[in-house]
Amino acid sequence: MSVPDYLPPERHRLVRKLESIAPLSDTEQQALLALPVTVQIMDANMAIVRDGQRSQTCSLILDGFVCRSKSLPHGRRQIMSFHTPGDIADLQGLTLNVADHSVSTLVPTRVGLIPHESLHELMRRYPGVAAAFWRDTLVDGAIFRAWLINIGRRTVQQRIAHLLCEMTMRCEAVGLSHNSGYELPLRQSDIADALGLSPVQVNRVLRELGARGLITSQDSTVAALDWEGLKQAGEFDPTYLHLSREEAA
Amino acid sequence: MSVPDYLPPERHRLVRKLESIAPLSDTEQQALLALPVTVQIMDANMAIVRDGQRSQTCSLILDGFVCRSKSLPHGRRQIMSFHTPGDIADLQGLTLNVADHSVSTLVPTRVGLIPHESLHELMRRYPGVAAAFWRDTLVDGAIFRAWLINIGRRTVQQRIAHLLCEMTMRCEAVGLSHNSGYELPLRQSDIADALGLSPVQVNRVLRELGARGLITSQDSTVAALDWEGLKQAGEFDPTYLHLSREEAA
DNA sequence: CGAAGGCTTGATAGACCTCAAACACAGTGG
DNA sequence: CCACTGTGTTTGAGGTCTATCAAGCCTTCG
Numbered sequence: 001m002s003v004p005d006y007l008p009p010e011r012h013r014l015v016r017k018l019e020s021i022a023p024l025s026d027t028e029q030q031a032l033l034a035l036p037v038t039v040q041i042m043d044a045n046m047a048i049v050r051d052g053q054r055s056q057t058c059s060l061i062l063d064g065f066v067c068r069s070k071s072l073p074h075g076r077r078q079i080m081s082f083h084t085p086g087d088i089a090d091l092q093g094l095t096l097n098v099a100d101h102s103v104s105t106l107v108p109t110r111v112g113l114i115p116h117e118s119l120h121e122l123m124r125r126y127p128g129v130a131a132a133f134w135r136d137t138l139v140d141g142a143i144f145r146a147w148l149i150n151i152g153r154r155t156v157q158q159r160i161a162h163l164l165c166e167m168t169m170r171c172e173a174v175g176l177s178h179n180s181g182y183e184l185p186l187r188q189s190d191i192a193d194a195l196g197l198s199p200v201q202v203n204r205v206l207r208e209l210g211a212r213g214l215i216t217s218q219d220s221t222v223a224a225l226d227w228e229g230l231k232q233a234g235e236f237d238p239t240y241l242h243l244s245r246e247e248a249a
Numbered sequence: 250m251s252v253p254d255y256l257p258p259e260r261h262r263l264v265r266k267l268e269s270i271a272p273l274s275d276t277e278q279q280a281l282l283a284l285p286v287t288v289q290i291m292d293a294n295m296a297i298v299r300d301g302q303r304s305q306t307c308s309l310i311l312d313g314f315v316c317r318s319k320s321l322p323h324g325r326r327q328i329m330s331f332h333t334p335g336d337i338a339d340l341q342g343l344t345l346n347v348a349d350h351s352v353s354t355l356v357p358t359r360v361g362l363i364p365h366e367s368l369h370e371l372m373r374r375y376p377g378v379a380a381a382f383w384r385d386t387l388v389d390g391a392i393f394r395a396w397l398i399n400i401g402r403r404t405v406q407q408r409i410a411h412l413l414c415e416m417t418m419r420c421e422a423v424g425l426s427h428n429s430g431y432e433l434p435l436r437q438s439d440i441a442d443a444l445g446l447s448p449v450q451v452n453r454v455l456r457e458l459g460a461r462g463l464i465t466s467q468d469s470t471v472a473a474l475d476w477e478g479l480k481q482a483g484e485f486d487p488t489y490l491h492l493s494r495e496e497a498a
Numbered sequence: 499c500g501a502a503g504g505c506t507t508g509a510t511a512g513a514c515c516t517c518a519a520a521c522a523c524a525g526t527g528g
Numbered sequence: 529c530c531a532c533t534g535t536g537t538t539t540g541a542g543g544t545c546t547a548t549c550a551a552g553c554c555t556t557c558g
Contacts, residue, residue: 078398078402080398139345145319148396149327187535189536196401199537436503449507449549450547469504
């Protein structure tokens, strides 16, 4: 399953991602690109990290789409975040020994495994990189808080609109959008598990939003159509993403 | 409002809190205790940090009880976390310039203001302290994820039971419990805003839980009565709190 | 004593879940 | 080439849960 890695271009995505939230010097960027990475190719719906597991590596998403989730009794499931290429979905595993949730692929995905050892060494040598990782963790937390607001206090329409706005903007920030927008590879049941809803309800509201011309959804994908309309429908304010450009203001 | 600080014992709470999740050397502990702290005494229901604000200090809770929350149109509000003495409720302000939510007191509270400058200096000199803060941020994130699960996929009874279990255990971990358990100074509307419910519903389920002998609730406080029963009622598994003792295992 | 804040309780409406069945589509194997 | 299967979507019907509205109660405090 694991093949050696000959500097694939996707490794640059990590730099791009960190740069979107924190400034990095040239040497720091070079050091990040020099990290040893073992590429692992995975099918859709596979576990990268299992709830309760300990790991010796971090998983950099090179290509594909993954989520963090936790399964509960009676077949319930909660998805807590989505991650795109450039994200390290299990950065917390570097410091927190036991995983308190699972990380799994939603589509065929290539993952770059980086030894904890190498990351610790890198941070020891480059405090700026350590700061960037901390900042990434902080933004992660800010996104969780935004999701709490979303699930706790918004209507179903708002929740779905907000989720789409967030993912669209995050993809844009790291240069993933093709032409117009980004097609999220999400089944309706994935959206349901992310937003605390039933798949049936998601289906109905998805087509309501489609009828209003705000989104398209087909073949297990969703995408924003009317950005301004969607922002308004989801009460979306990107402050919480703490993107470099915004902070500079 | 601000008075000088003559080494109040509460400053030890920060060390105690960090030690509950990460080991600290003696010199690191001393350095933490030597931080310059300006004590601020606040009434209940006051803002420590306002949504959208930038700050030059971090707020260490010395005594009292605070929450992080965000207000939305139409009078809706979501509480995203509760914090007890020893917590730095706005640690993220050190790195993320604009606050994406508010921090406010729930009861009369004494806050220790620590200049960002001093904290940056401290972390530069003691990487172990920086690591502890990062770990604190990671645990913070883990707690947000647990709340997402709670709000997204649990019944009202389970949500309330889980919240109580978490707060009780967190208070115990930093030595806040008086004899048996800890009385949380929460109004029913606070619980509602934390769990995405209406105050009416919280009231009804609170007395259901009381009738089952699991909790007591009176005078704007709630407390666990039957720990084992409550754990079971809330599907509570403390792994996500990543307390030092558990991790060592 | 009156006012304010918080708790309690009842009635009602609407949102959302669950169950169930049909549909669409892609991939597979005879 | 076509049934067959699996996965995901769509739609309807019914019932439950929870929000909302409204009123009364209790305690504290000025």
